[in-house]
Amino acid sequence: MSPTARIERDNAWPEISFEERIGTAEFRIHERAHIIVDGDSCRGCSTRECVVACPANLFVPTSDGGILFNYENCFECGTCYLVCNKEGAITWTYPEGGYGIVFHRT
């Protein structure tokens, strides 16, 4: 690479995929979903803040206007229900004790 190639954004190395990224975190998955999404409320929502803001990318719009939701790789941060402007669309509790995200110890 020539020295002038790096004046702007540095694209010298590839970005990891989202799957690789989320794969670096450990999730102990419980069979009970700790977040419940009310599909009917979502169908009437045009803004869909959760789709953009969830750091784990757990909210995926479907072709019929609904939201496909997966609780398994959740950081338990609370972003989705905080940004949601539909009262009652997202019901959020903590997962069962011992389950969910486990950040690494050294």
Add this chain to the structure above:
Amino acid sequence: MTTPADDRDADVIVVGAGPAGSCAAIAAARAGKSVILIERGPFPGSKNMYGGVVYPRILDELVPSWWETAPVQRWVVKRSTMVLSETGALNIDFRANAWGAPPYNGATAYRPDFDNWLANHAVETGARLVCSTTVTALLRDDKGRVRGVSTDRPDGDLRAPVVIACDGVNSFLAKASGLYPHTDASNYTLGVKETLALPKHVIDERFGVRDNQGVDIEILGGTGGVNGGGFIYTNLDTIALGAVLKLPKLAAQQKRPEQIIAELKRHPAISPLIEGAEVKEYSAHVIPEAGLDMMPTMVADGMLVAGDAAALCLAAGIWLEGVNFAMASGMYAGRAAAEALDKNDVSARGLSGYTDRLEESFVLRDHRKLRKVPHLVLSDRVQHKYPAFVSGVVERIFRVDNPTPKPGVRRIVREERKKAGIGLLDLLRDGWTGMRGFG
């Protein structure tokens, strides 16, 4: 006078074994009270994430010689503030190697290590730590006073005259008690972080440090149009790089958090620092950023709220502190609980020694002094106009454009201000707010 129930499982139940909860447990146990410390993760710290720097001075009161055993990665000896424009960067560095020796200042540490260490101190002091247990509700007596908690364990009700809620930023217990007037997304930011692995000697060379010296870089700009900021902290053989993003802006911007991090990493001032690093862990957590303007009522009959659960987190631009406020508020809550139990009055009035201590100490005094700063730092002008303005001014001051003579600083400032679309009155007003806000 309130008579505590005698079917108690402990004198004090602390919910959450983060820095607030463990310090509450240590303080209450040291005052001779029986304490149950409940943690929903498999071990303390397993749910907890932050940028990377803790200021542990307050632990002098709870863990003597804490620096000898605390699981510190590096002691911060260099603080940098970085203002990023699209391709430029202004760095202001301060170095103090004295911060790398007792009594120290800030330290980088992994929260699962640090919180686990602190919870072990609570256990050594006599608290009973119960992990892998989620508190699902508060128990109340017929007058509505808090008298314990329900958990997700079979027969998992636990009774105590005082419950200290240190259940983190989502704070379901404080909300269940009606202590939060409202939950407004604009009071919160999302922190996302990559822990990036590099050999220690590479980090030492790139950041200009040795041994266990560390660097703390706060970044203004570079968050892709979303109000917030960035950070880089050095651990021994990893770099913590992340962004703090204002929630409503993030949702409105149509740019996902990991995209913002990816762009930040490719900024020409940052990419040479992290090139070749491997993502070891991606993580995210919400931060209460609005300080006094979002704080709940912290005392109810039979209950105290501390740490992030009480929104005790200082996000004031160059000062980003949370763990110290959590540890201090937890400690004061533990002491106030013990005092109330001794007086046999665990009503909100009996527990009010807690808020007195918060008011007298740095916990609320720092928040009051810097009340206006979080708003200023996250305001649209500071976020979207000033980084390019500042960077433009400095670029032109240092650019030698011979044979054109130097334009003079005043002219540069005027021209760059106009180019960035900043009105003179707005600049003066923000400058004044900043001067007053920073006290």
